[in-house]
Each structure stands twice: as structure tokens, then as C-alpha cells.
Amino acid sequence: MKLLVCISNVPDTTTKVRFADNQTRFDATGVQWIINPWDELALTRAVDLKEDSNNPVSEVVVINVGSVETEPTLRKCLAIGADKAIRIDTVPKDAFQTAKQIASLAQKNAFDFIICGIESGDYNSSSVGGMIAEFLDTVSVSSVSDIQFQEGKAIVERDVAAGKEYIQMEGNAVLIVQKGFAKEPKIPNMRGIMMARQKPLEVIPANDANALTEYIGFQLPEPKAKVKMVNADQMTELVNFLSKEAKVL
Amino acid sequence: MSVLVYIQNFGSKLKKQNFEVASYGSKLAESMQCPAIAVVMGTMEDSELEKLGNYGISKTLKVTDEGFNTLINKLFTQVVQQVVVQEKVTTVIFPDNNEGKAIAPRLSVKLNAGFVSGVVSMPVTLEPFIISKRVFSGKALAQVQINSPLKIISLAINSFGLHEAKTVNQIVSFEPKVSVDDQSTKIVDRKIHSEGISLLDADRVVSGGRGMKGPENWKPLEELAKVIGAATACSRPVSDAGWRSHEEHVGQTGKIIAPNLYIAVGISGATQHVAGISRSKCIVAINNDPDAPIFEVADYGVIGDAAQILPKLTEAVKAFKGE
Ligand SMILES: Cc1cc2nc3c(=O)[nH]c(=O)nc-3n(C[C@H](O)[C@H](O)[C@H](O)COP(=O)(O)OP(=O)(O)OC[C@H]3O[C@@H](n4cnc5c(N)ncnc54)[C@H](O)[C@@H]3O)c2cc1C
Ligand SMILES: Nc1ncnc2c1ncn2[C@@H]1O[C@H](COP(=O)(O)O)[C@@H](O)[C@H]1O
Numbered sequence: 001m002k003l004l005v006c007i008s009n010v011p012d013t014t015t016k017v018r019f020a021d022n023q024t025r026f027d028a029t030g031v032q033w034i035i036n037p038w039d040e041l042a043l044t045r046a047v048d049l050k051e052d053s054n055n056p057v058s059e060v061v062v063i064n065v066g067s068v069e070t071e072p073t074l075r076k077c078l079a080i081g082a083d084k085a086i087r088i089d090t091v092p093k094d095a096f097q098t099a100k101q102i103a104s105l106a107q108k109n110a111f112d113f114i115i116c117g118i119e120s121g122d123y124n125s126s127s128v129g130g131m132i133a134e135f136l137d138t139v140s141v142s143s144v145s146d147i148q149f150q151e152g153k154a155i156v157e158r159d160v161a162a163g164k165e166y167i168q169m170e171g172n173a174v175l176i177v178q179k180g181f182a183k184e185p186k187i188p189n190m191r192g193i194m195m196a197r198q199k200p201l202e203v204i205p206a207n208d209a210n211a212l213t214e215y216i217g218f219q220l221p222e223p224k225a226k227v228k229m230v231n232a233d234q235m236t237e238l239v240n241f242l243s244k245e246a247k248v249l
Numbered sequence: 250m251s252v253l254v255y256i257q258n259f260g261s262k263l264k265k266q267n268f269e270v271a272s273y274g275s276k277l278a279e280s281m282q283c284p285a286i287a288v289v290m291g292t293m294e295d296s297e298l299e300k301l302g303n304y305g306i307s308k309t310l311k312v313t314d315e316g317f318n319t320l321i322n323k324l325f326t327q328v329v330q331q332v333v334v335q336e337k338v339t340t341v342i343f344p345d346n347n348e349g350k351a352i353a354p355r356l357s358v359k360l361n362a363g364f365v366s367g368v369v370s371m372p373v374t375l376e377p378f379i380i381s382k383r384v385f386s387g388k389a390l391a392q393v394q395i396n397s398p399l400k401i402i403s404l405a406i407n408s409f410g411l412h413e414a415k416t417v418n419q420i421v422s423f424e425p426k427v428s429v430d431d432q433s434t435k436i437v438d439r440k441i442h443s444e445g446i447s448l449l450d451a452d453r454v455v456s457g458g459r460g461m462k463g464p465e466n467w468k469p470l471e472e473l474a475k476v477i478g479a480a481t482a483c484s485r486p487v488s489d490a491g492w493r494s495h496e497e498h499v500g501q502t503g504k505i506i507a508p509n510l511y512i513a514v515g516i517s518g519a520t521q522h523v524a525g526i527s528r529s530k531c532i533v534a535i536n537n538d539p540d541a542p543i544f545e546v547a548d549y550g551v552i553g554d555a556a557q558i559l560p561k562l563t564e565a566v567k568a569f570k571g572e
Contacts, residue, residue: 017388130354142351166438212363217392232553235565246531248510
């Protein structure tokens with residue numbers, strides 16, 4: 001089985017977010033870039049599945065739609081254990097255009113499962129996975145929190161409002177993963193980093209997919225009102241605030 | 250022309266968040282001078298569906314076949330697409346939750362319609378269609394323009410509130426042209442939450458961190474959760490240490506939640522934790538360190554020992570509710 005893990009390259013969560021050019025674009029000066037946390041968990045799990053010979057997974061490929069600046073992130077994915085990286089050479093404009101790039105690559109190469117994270121830490125669109133599936137006219141399972149193999153078939157666990165459901169699949173699907181898919185991200189070791197240098201990082205030109213949406217401006221939220229402190233012996237007062245002022249009780 | 254609201258079916262019941270998307274949809278429809286209609290998948294009594302009329306929905310299409318009681322992303326997308334075509338819908342509104350995230354992006358591709366997720370307010374302008382959404386896990390807002398004739402948005406839960414607008418809600422059956430015996434999503438097993446409230450849908454959440462000191466101290470936290478009808482959650486070190494189940498872990502690598510009320514007990518407020526809870530409407534922090542960063546994001550703060558404060562708060566809530 002071949003797995004394709006979609007990797008979004010995002011600013012580290014602790015980044016102080018700033019905007020430039022009259023608040024029309026994200027200011028990337030001094031920003032530390034990381035593998036989107038959910039994608040890192042997806043990759044970790046994919047590599048674990050491949051390394052455990054009880055599973056039918058034979059190859060893990062990572063893909064990113066992005067400019068040359070995302071290559072360190074893809075190299076890190078190779079160091080974690082992906083076999084191959086693909087970069088589709090364009091700056092993503094929106095989820096639709098990004099998904100169309102990945103879908104057209106997947107159309108030409110058979111992957112049993114395409115795995116995406118639930119959202120990118122930057123634009124939080126929660127879209128690319130579902131969109132890829134629709135472009136490919138294939139099944140998608142969202143809120144995936146685990147995958148196991150039994151007799152060559154995958155059992156995919158998903159969260160639903162009422163609890164959990166287990167879905168049997170033979171592949172040809174997009175999985176959109178969230179928390180739980182792997183517990184801790186894998187940290188690349190020295191050997192992995194050395195090996196990553198010899199692994200292929202293929203760059204492919206983008207297709208001419210259009211975007212349907214456009215980011216036109218950004219704002220930082222209004223500074224939050226200062227926290228209202230309540231004395232530890234005055235819990236009745238806190239309850240009053242919560243019911244009368246905040247109206248949440 | 251009409252605005253279509255996607256109503257998630259919570260085990261044949263409606264929830265407050267359904268009324269919130271309905272409220273949003275009917276307000277938007279009003280500004281566009283067209284009707285707001287709704288679609289519901291799976292079985293639900295008409296008496297339940299009628300309640301949508303209290304929030305401005307004038308027609309509800311129900312797709313009652315039992316085959317629609319389980320979410321099948323691809324199939325549900327087909328159905329909504331057929332409703333969009335039949336009802337000449339120009340704007341579709343989903344809840345920004347698991348089910349919305351499962352269907353809306355697919356529908357966007359199917360209809361070639363721009364999709365903006367996690368919107369927090371009415372459009373800034375209708376022509377061009379510009380709308381605000383949260384980005385960078387709540388650290389900023391963005392204005393996004395949708396350039397396609399058809400528009401799809403998902404509404405951040407608890408961002409708009411309820412707005413009553415009594416309307417006669419006509420309930421009609423919709424017969425989609427799809428095959429319901431779709432075997433692609435074959436459910437082989439289920440585990441239903443036996444008790445408690447699902448964290449992802451919870452209106453209120455009480456959450457414990459390392460300041461709780463150990464799993465044996467969770468009783469008072471659970472008591473509080475019980476009296477206010479909250480789900481329980483925890484920080485990552487707590488679930489990593491096995492004090493609580495991984496299901497409860499919220500944050501950057503855990504669940505992202507947006508309850509009305511989030512009570513953080515013994516949680517320092519690390520950025521990675523806050524990334525999962527900053528969309529909450531009201532945050533209360535209980536911590537013995539006045540300099541804990543959680544107080545920078547909290548609306549209300551209490552300084553002191555969690556073990557002592559929790560029972561007092563529970564008592565105060567009980568007294569307030571007259572128990
Ligand atoms: C890549 C990455 C991803 C991460 N993802 C997540 C995530 O998803 N979710 C998450 O939660 N964390 C995440 N973390 C970890 C995060 O950085 C913090 O380490 C973690 O949130 C701290 O948990 P805590 O607040 O429970 O513990 P601590 O930071 O140890 O804080 C405990 C708090 O309890 C207070 N306290 C102590 N005793 C008492 C008492 N008796 N009464 C009241 N208060 C008391 C202390 O003052 C302190 O503020 C991530 C970290 C990294 C690097
Ligand atoms: N530029 C990209 N390149 C590759 N995969 C991406 C890209 N952007 C998003 N994804 C994938 O889609 C998921 C959801 O992202 P988004 O729809 O941007 O919130 C991410 O977790 C990634 O798996």
C-alpha cells in the first residue's frame with residue numbers, strides 16, 4: 001500500500017502574528033516554520049505503519065504545495081521517515097487551488113490512502129482534504145482518530161457526536177485526521193537526517209488551477225478586556241458574573 | 250434565490266448550535282431579500298423540525314431515509330448539491346464543526362463555489378462578498394472575498410448567538426437521486442458515549458491541568474462539571490501522564506473546542522493549549538500563580554488552590570440554582 005501524506009508548512013504556534021503592506025499579508029519576517037502539527041502526527045503514524053511489517057504499508061510519500069522555502073520542512077519529513085517528497089511549485093492561494101494541485105498529482109499516481117490534517121495552523125481552512133476527495137470523486141472519512149489493519153483491510157476509527165465509529169476500507173480514500181492518530185510526533189534522529197539527504201525530493205510544476213477565494217485584509221483582534229479577578233472566598237460573586245454579565249450560566 | 254442552512258441531526262434531536270446557524274442564515278437571507286431554508290439528513294420528527302421556524306426558517310427539506318442516519322461524506326455532499334440546484338440556492342451555511350468540515354469542502358468542489366470556514370459575523374459587504382473569519386488559531390481575523398457566484402460558508406459555533414424570528418416553517422420531504430446503499434463507508438463497529446457530554450459539542454467545559462496534582466484529585470472537578478452540565482477536558486501533560494483519557498486533551502495537538510464557558514483549573518495557559526480553547530466565549534482561570542499566562546486570555550480569574558476553590562464554586566452554583 002502507498003500512502004500520501006499532505007504536509008502544510010506553517011508558522012510555529014508560538015509565533016507573534018504580524019501583518020505587512022497595510023495589513024494585507026502575513027509578515028513572515030523572523031518566523032520559524034514547522035510541519036503543521038496534525039500533518040506531523042499523520043506522518044508519524046504513516047511511518048510507524050510502514051515500519052511495522054505486520055501492516056501492508058510499503059511506501060510513504062509526502063507532498064506540499066509551496067515555494068522553494070518549504071523545502072526544509074519537506075526534508076524534515078524525509079528525516080522522520082518518509083520515502084519520498086514531492087513539492088508542487090506554486091504559492092498556495094486558497095484551499096481550492098491547493099487541493100486541485102494535489103488531486104491532479106494523485107490522479108496520475110495511485111495512492112491507497114491520502115492523509116490530510118484537520119486544519120492548517122495558519123489559515124485554519126479545514127478544507128484541503130475534503131476538496132481533494134471530491135476532485136478525485138472518492139470517499140473521504142473525516143475526524144479520523146486511528147487506523148489499524150486487519151487481514152489487509154484498514155479499520156478506520158472516527159469521532160462522531162455520539163461517540164466513535166469504525167469503518168472498514170480497502171483503500172482509495174482520503175483520511176482527514178485529528179487528534180489521536182499518533183500520540184507524539186516522531187523526532188528525526190541523526191541517522192534519519194543523514195538518510196534524508198539521499199532521498200528524492202521531486203519538484204513538479206503547478207497546473208493552472210484557479211482560486212475561488214481571496215484574502216484581502218487582516219486584523220489583530222481587539223485587545224481582550226483585562227481579566228476580572230474574583231477573590232477565592234467569593235465564589236457566589238463569580239457565579240453572578242457568569243450568569244448576569246457573561247450570560248454563560 | 251435562497252439561503253440554505255445545513256442542520257446537523259444529533260440523534261433525531263436539534264441542538265442550540267442548529268438554532269444558531271438557522272439564526273445566522275435567516276439574518277443573511279433578510280439582507281439578501283430572499284427566503285432562508287434548511288436541509289436535514291436522517292430521521293427526525295416534524296415536531297422537532299418545526300422549532301427551526303422560531304429562528305426564521307421558512308421551509309425545511311427533510312431527507313428521512315434511515316440510510317442517512319450515518320454520516321457518509323460523499324453521499325451527503327451529493328444530496329446537498331441536489332437541494333442547492335432544486336431550490337436555486339445562492340449561499341450555503343454549515344456549522345463549523347466535524348460534520349460541516351466533512352461536507353462543506355466537498356460541496357465547494359462539486360459546485361465550483363468558494364468556501365470560507367469559521368466565519369464569525371455577517372458579511373462585511375455582499376457585493377463583492379467579503380466576510381470575516383478567524384485565522385492563526387484565533388490570533389487574528391481575516392477578510393476573505395468569495396469570487397464565485399455560489400458561496401459556501403461555515404459558521405464558528407457560539408460566534409453569532411440566537412436571534413428569534415418566528416416564521417411558519419413548511420416541512421417537506423426531499424427525495425434525492427442517490428443510492429443510499431453506498432458501501433464505501435461501511436461501519437463495522439460503534440462505541441457510543443455511555444455517559445457524559447461529548448467534548449466537541451459541549452456548551453461548557455471544565456478542564457484540568459498539571460496543577461491538579463494527580464488523577465485522584467479529579468472528583469471535585471467532575472462534580473463541578475456535573476452541576477453546570479459541562480464536559481471535562483485536560484491539558485496535554487495530563488493525558489500524556491495517563492491521568493485522564495486522550496479523548497479529553499485539548500490544544501494545538503488535541504481537540505479544538507469553542508464552548509460558551511471554559512473553566513481552566515491548574516492550567517498554565519501555554520500557547521499550544523490556548524490554540525485549542527481561544528475560540529471559547531468566556532474563559533475562567535483558577536490557578537495559584539498570579540503570573541500564570543492563562544490570566545492573559547481569561548475573562549475571570551481566581552487565584553488560589555484548586556482543591557479548595559472547586560468545591561466552593563460547586564456549592565455556589567448549587568445555591569444559585571436553588572438546590
Ligand atoms: C509542539 C507542542 C504541542 C503541544 N500541544 C499541546 C496541546 O495540544 N495541549 C496542551 O495542553 N499542551 C500542549 N503542549 C504543551 C504545552 O506547551 C504546555 O507544556 C502544557 O499545556 C502545560 O500543561 P499544564 O498547564 O497542565 O501544566 P503546567 O504548565 O505545569 O501548569 C500547571 C499550572 O497549575 C498551577 N498550579 C499548580 N498547583 C496548583 C494548585 N494547587 N491550584 C491551582 N493551580 C495550581 C501552576 O501555577 C501552573 O500554572 C504542546 C507543546 C508542544 C511543544
Ligand atoms: N500547501 C499545502 N500543501 C500540502 N498539503 C496541504 C497544504 N495546505 C493544506 N494541506 C493539507 O490539508 C490539511 C488541511 O489544511 P487546510 O485546509 O489548509 O486547513 C493540512 O493539514 C494538510 O494536510
